[in-house]
Amino acid sequence: MMFAPAPYLLKDVSVSKVMTQVCLALLPGIAAYVWLIGPAILIQLLLASLTALLAEGLMLRLQGKPLGLFLADGSAIVTAWLIALAFPPLAPWWLIVTGTAFAIVVAKQLYGGLGQNPFNPAMIAFAVCIVAFPALMSQWPPAGLDASFIEQCKVIFGFSPRLDALSGATPLDAMKTGLKLAEGTSSVSHLMANSEIYGQLAGRGWEWVATGYLIGGLWMWHRKLISWHVPTAFIGAILAISGALWVYDPSQFASPIFHLLSGGSMLGAFFIATDPVSGCTTPRGKLIFAAGAGLLAYIIRVFGGYPDGVAFAVLLLNLCAPVIDLLTQPAIFGMKDKS
Amino acid sequence: MLMNLFKFKGGVKPPTNKTQSLTLPIAQAPLPSRLIVPLHQSIGGMPQPVVQAGDKVLKGQLIGEADGWISSAVHAPTSGTVLEVAMHVQPHPSGLDAMCVVIEPDGKDEWITRETLDYKALKPEEVRERLQQAGVVGLGGAVFPTHGKLTASKTVEMEEMVINGAECEPFITCDDLLMRERAEEVVRGIGIFRDLLQPKKVLIGIEDNKPEAAAAMRAAVDALGESFLVVPVPTLYPAGGAKQLIRVLTGKEVPASKRSTDLGVQCFNVATAYTAWRAIAHGEPVVSRLVTLTGNVGEPRNYEVLIGTPMDELLALAGPKPDTDGIVMGGPMMGFMVPNGSAPVVKATNCLIAHSTKLFPPKAPEMPCIRCGSCAEACPHELQPFEMYWFSRAKNFGKTQEYHIFDCIECGCCSFVCPSRIPLVQYFRFAKSEIWAREREKKAADTAKTRFEFKQLREEREKAEKAEKLAKAAAAQAAKKAAEAAAAAAVSAESAGTEQAASVASTEAPTQTVAVDAEKEAKKAAIAAAMARAKAQREAVQPKNTEALTAAQQHAIDDIESRRSVLAPESQDAAAPGSEKAE
Ligand code: SF4
Ligand code: SF4
Numbered sequence: 001m002m003f004a005p006a007p008y009l010l011k012d013v014s015v016s017k018v019m020t021q022v023c024l025a026l027l028p029g030i031a032a033y034v035w036l037i038g039p040a041i042l043i044q045l046l047l048a049s050l051t052a053l054l055a056e057g058l059m060l061r062l063q064g065k066p067l068g069l070f071l072a073d074g075s076a077i078v079t080a081w082l083i084a085l086a087f088p089p090l091a092p093w094w095l096i097v098t099g100t101a102f103a104i105v106v107a108k109q110l111y112g113g114l115g116q117n118p119f120n121p122a123m124i125a126f127a128v129c130i131v132a133f134p135a136l137m138s139q140w141p142p143a144g145l146d147a148s149f150i151e152q153c154k155v156i157f158g159f160s161p162r163l164d165a166l167s168g169a170t171p172l173d174a175m176k177t178g179l180k181l182a183e184g185t186s187s188v189s190h191l192m193a194n195s196e197i198y199g200q201l202a203g204r205g206w207e208w209v210a211t212g213y214l215i216g217g218l219w220m221w222h223r224k225l226i227s228w229h230v231p232t233a234f235i236g237a238i239l240a241i242s243g244a245l246w247v248y249d250p251s252q253f254a255s256p257i258f259h260l261l262s263g264g265s266m267l268g269a270f271f272i273a274t275d276p277v278s279g280c281t282t283p284r285g286k287l288i289f290a291a292g293a294g295l296l297a298y299i300i301r302v303f304g305g306y307p308d309g310v311a312f313a314v315l316l317l318n319l320c321a322p323v324i325d326l327l328t329q330p331a332i333f334g335m336k337d338k339s
Numbered sequence: 340m341l342m343n344l345f346k347f348k349g350g351v352k353p354p355t356n357k358t359q360s361l362t363l364p365i366a367q368a369p370l371p372s373r374l375i376v377p378l379h380q381s382i383g384g385m386p387q388p389v390v391q392a393g394d395k396v397l398k399g400q401l402i403g404e405a406d407g408w409i410s411s412a413v414h415a416p417t418s419g420t421v422l423e424v425a426m427h428v429q430p431h432p433s434g435l436d437a438m439c440v441v442i443e444p445d446g447k448d449e450w451i452t453r454e455t456l457d458y459k460a461l462k463p464e465e466v467r468e469r470l471q472q473a474g475v476v477g478l479g480g481a482v483f484p485t486h487g488k489l490t491a492s493k494t495v496e497m498e499e500m501v502i503n504g505a506e507c508e509p510f511i512t513c514d515d516l517l518m519r520e521r522a523e524e525v526v527r528g529i530g531i532f533r534d535l536l537q538p539k540k541v542l543i544g545i546e547d548n549k550p551e552a553a554a555a556m557r558a559a560v561d562a563l564g565e566s567f568l569v570v571p572v573p574t575l576y577p578a579g580g581a582k583q584l585i586r587v588l589t590g591k592e593v594p595a596s597k598r599s600t601d602l603g604v605q606c607f608n609v610a611t612a613y614t615a616w617r618a619i620a621h622g623e624p625v626v627s628r629l630v631t632l633t634g635n636v637g638e639p640r641n642y643e644v645l646i647g648t649p650m651d652e653l654l655a656l657a658g659p660k661p662d663t664d665g666i667v668m669g670g671p672m673m674g675f676m677v678p679n680g681s682a683p684v685v686k687a688t689n690c691l692i693a694h695s696t697k698l699f700p701p702k703a704p705e706m707p708c709i710r711c712g713s714c715a716e717a718c719p720h721e722l723q724p725f726e727m728y729w730f731s732r733a734k735n736f737g738k739t740q741e742y743h744i745f746d747c748i749e750c751g752c753c754s755f756v757c758p759s760r761i762p763l764v765q766y767f768r769f770a771k772s773e774i775w776a777r778e779r780e781k782k783a784a785d786t787a788k789t790r791f792e793f794k795q796l797r798e799e800r801e802k803a804e805k806a807e808k809l810a811k812a813a814a815a816q817a818a819k820k821a822a823e824a825a826a827a828a829a830v831s832a833e834s835a836g837t838e839q840a841a842s843v844a845s846t847e848a849p850t851q852t853v854a855v856d857a858e859k860e861a862k863k864a865a866i867a868a869a870m871a872r873a874k875a876q877r878e879a880v881q882p883k884n885t886e887a888l889t890a891a892q893q894h895a896i897d898d899i900e901s902r903r904s905v906l907a908p909e910s911q912d913a914a915a916p917g918s919e920k921a922e
Contacts, residue, residue: 004676004701005432005675005762005768006667006669006672006673007671007672007673007751007755008671008672008674008692008694009353009354009672010702010760013756013757013758014759017758018709018711066704069706070706073706113707114706114707114709115706115707115709115759227712276709276710276711277709277710281723281725329723330721330723332594332721332743333347333582333586334582334592334597334720334746335594335743
């Protein structure tokens with residue numbers, strides 16, 4: 001105590017404050033979700049949170065780390081929420097529990113816990129589950145779902161048979177299969193005319209969820225929780241490639257707006273690619289990382305075998321992050337002319 | 340006066356906490372019961388004491404003589420008696436003791452005779468000499484001997500002189516009040532520096548939260564008819580770091596590997612300029628300085644304090660509250676807890692903050708780094724603190740150097756913003772001290788190695804010399820033997836009266852022929868001996884399997900060699916006729 005080192009004044013910040021603000025920033029998106037599909041998503045958020053805390057507590061106990069300190073940091077909750085928001089909202093309860101537990105135990109704690117994981121744990125959960133349960137992971141309820149909260153709960157907890165009426169493909173997936181099946185005879189505008197699925201701009205209703213994430217993301221930027229680099233580069237890359245292909249053939253490639261407002265684009269741009277632990281840290285590194293992730297996400301969702309590509313894109317870039325960081329070290333004070 | 344200001348990256352805005360100690364003017368601190376004056380109060384050589392226990396001293400009398408060019412003299416802060424010259428605890432984070440002169444004041448505060456001088460009549464060297472003798476050092480906290488910074492570079496033109504009145508650390512207000520109350524003398528002091536360095540421009544940087552100080556300085560500059568620019572700089576910690584202030588005022592970035600003079604800039608603190616003026620114009624060495632007393636105290640205020648005043652005695656003036664549990668010297672960002680309240684005020688002491696856990700709550704527990712990058716964003720030297728932290732922790736010191744750990748100025752911005760509450764600066768200090776320790780060890784090892792190699796070299800040379808001596812002895816012996824042999828041959832030739840001898844030297848007397856022959860033989864032997872010597876020399880420097888010869892063995896070999904060298908001419912003689920035959 002006597003020799004506590006400077007600085008004696010400290011900014012009023014902490015990891016748990018940072019994480020709490022991230023959760024707050026997710027709220028507009030979650031609200032849009034609830035309005036769009038119903039409160040089932042809240043059940044999933046709760047399930048994921050409980051699982052994450054339990055798994056984290058167990059692992060901390062095993063490692064003999066202080067439980068209270070680390071559980072209160074909020075990082076497990078953020079992971080849990082991202083998983084709940086990335087999974088189909090009516091997915092069976094065990095799917096989200098398995099995914100979350102895997103994310104916390106394997107992708108986070110086995111690598112050393114907070115700050116040590118090389119991959120984004122939420123995206124690991126998504127990738128593992130979509131590989132293991134592809135059918136369950138691609139069934140999304142249509143927007144404006146006409147099912148009561150009770151009915152939705154029944155589906156989630158397996159008391160009611162999975163209703164085909166309650167699930168389908170995401171607009172992204174529908175677009176891809178629609179274009180593929182038609183083998184060039186159908187066009188984007190033709191498909192988009194089906195407003196049951198596509199709404200005004202992108203997926204019906206999904207555009208509002210995406211807008212919710214955008215609002216939360218901008219707030220985080222305003223609060224300096226994230227810098228502009230990652231969202232700008234991520235969105236910019238998607239805009240660039242989707243724009244180029246759309247100009248090239250608007251009948252076979254959907255508009256940039258469609259791509260930005262569907263699927264995981266906005267969640268990815270503001271909440272996933274911005275994960276500092278598994279991403280890049282240098283300013284130029286962040287730009288490269290996010291642009292690469294955006295590009296890959298587009299390529300996978302349009303040309304690849306999965307309905308959306310954000311998870312795989314981010315994971316692949318996580319792999320490159322250390323090298324990118326190493327190669328993009330900024331020049332330091334007084335040494336700019338040298339490099 | 341409009342001026343283009345530059346920005347430095349990073350920086351933080353801690354609450355300034357300056358108003359508390361600004362309400363009252365500077366007060367004179369009373370004479371303490373004892374003064375403990377450390378001899379080493381500047382960077383550089385350790386001044387030697389020139390007084391001893393029992394000596395009577397006057398205020399301003401020299402008590403420690405500068406040791407070398409980068410060193411600065413130390414003086415008695417008041418008149419009195421030297422009680423002892425002894426080790427005493429220092430205001431230093433290490434808590435180590437150092438040699439001090441302890442003086443008991445006589446209460447008269449009687450000055451030595453002070454010489455008032457017009458420095459313009461002095462040569463530049465004389466001014467520098469006087470500054471050194473008066474103990475003028477950087478009072479911003481770095482305590483670099485000022486005279487050492489007052490020689491203009493011969494190769495780089497001095498463009499700007501930057502005067503640091505920024506005072507960016509929270510809580511500290513001593514420079515602010517100095518500028519408000521004694522602006523004229525500060526400006527006159529700057530004039531001395533300007534005359535010595537001849538810069539094209541003089542820029543006085545003052546953070547824009549001190550408008551009164553800036554106004555006072557501006558008025559003083561105008562009144563004295565100087566052309567110095569008083570520039571308000573944005574309030575942002577650490578704008579008062581010399582390198583940051585230089586950046587803000589001139590746009591130049593001084594890296595750790597360079598001196599600012601290499602870029603044509605030099606920076607001085609306002610308080611340093613003030614003491615320089617007092618020293619030159621009034622003959623007053625640095626025996627006191629302004630100290631801000633603040634923090635957990637009833638009456639925060641600035642005092643003019645004699646160097647050597649025990650800190651707890653001084654702090655008592657401001658009425659520390661009962662829950663005070665320590666004294667921080669310096670500001671809350673870069674200061675440190677003094678190991679002991681009896682540590683004396685030194686030339687680097689600009690502020691004492693009474694510490695309490697209410698004022699500075701204990702840090703939250705350290706969490707793992709989440710690589711949020713806040714530290715890198717806050718770092719004014721644009722370093723990557725979390726990478727340096729990671730490698731310091733892993734004791735991978737080479738890597739910390741690759742991430743430029745020695746460019747870290749330990750400003751504390753990174754620690755200030757880290758949400759994981761990692762004491763980053765502490766890790767960097769640890770890494771730096773480890774690297775220094777290792778360098779020292781390596782240097783020691785290197786010296787030992789050179790010493791060892793030199794010893795080896797010497798031994799080999801001695802061995803070679805010995806071999807040469809032996810070879811010489813052998814050659815002499817060989818020459819003697821050859822001479823004897825030649826004599827014997829001459830005798831036999833004479834008795835036989837052969838035609839050969841006659842034909843060889845028909846006109847010469849036979850004895851003469853013999854003599855010539857003997858001479859020849861001796862020459863040959865000498866050549867053989869020289870060859871043996873050269874061989875011995877060559878062998879002495881080349882590693883070889885016959886290296887570990889005993890003296891006896893060596894002797895035997897030399898004997899053989901000399902015998903051979905004797906035989907050689909004979910066999911040549913014997914072979915010559917044969918070859919003739921063959922033709
Ligand atoms: S501010 Fe702290 S937690 Fe964030 S990157 Fe730096 S060291 Fe890590
Ligand atoms: S203490 Fe060093 S690393 Fe930290 S902000 Fe200051 S200069 Fe940068």
